[in-house]
Amino acid sequence: MNVLDTVLYTGKTHTVGGREGHARSDDGQLDVALSPPGSRRAGTNPEQLFAAGWSACFEGAMGIAARKLRIGLPAETAIDAEVDLGTVGEGYQLQARLNISLPGLEAQQAQAIVDEAHRTCPYSKATRGNIDVRVRLT
Structure with missing residues (x-):
């Protein structure tokens, strides 16, 4: 650690x-x-709070990534975060999806921003390897 x-x-x-x-x-x-x-x-509830916190942090990480890559982040950038609470066996577990909209960017540019943000976002780091996470461009 x-x-x-x-x-x-x-x-x-x-x-x-x-x-x-x-x-x-x-x-x-x-x-x-x-x-x-x-x-x-x-x-x-905690799942909504987690979704709001992660998506806000992730959008901040995308802004840093976009500046690093010298790409303008669209003003209409948005993230729809979904955090599921469920069970695995007899225990509770989370899984999450970040559905990201970067309107007006070429697919390759948008994916580069998302990949860099997912690599650097503290919430993404905290969940990596611990829960199922899907990050996708919409």
Whole structure:
């Protein structure tokens, strides 16, 4: 396991009640009710939060990759992230899909950006080899 040379930021949250509780960041910017997936109760769930965090981070990594490759990232760039919660045997498991739209770019340019972002995005690194992940251009 690699240990960070420099910590750039630490996200801090306080959660009570698990999937049926509440989470709040130390700075108050995140303040959400939590509810089980598929329930009719108000609130979000860890899978939605993970999908939002990963797709935001991945889009940032695509911006860095595009600059490195000297390609303009389209203003309409978008990611539809899907995180599934399921079971394997008697245990729980996640799997994920990132469906990426880079309108106006040639397929080869778009794929180069996506490949570089998937190589460097911290969320992609954290999940690599741990869960099934599909990253595709739409």
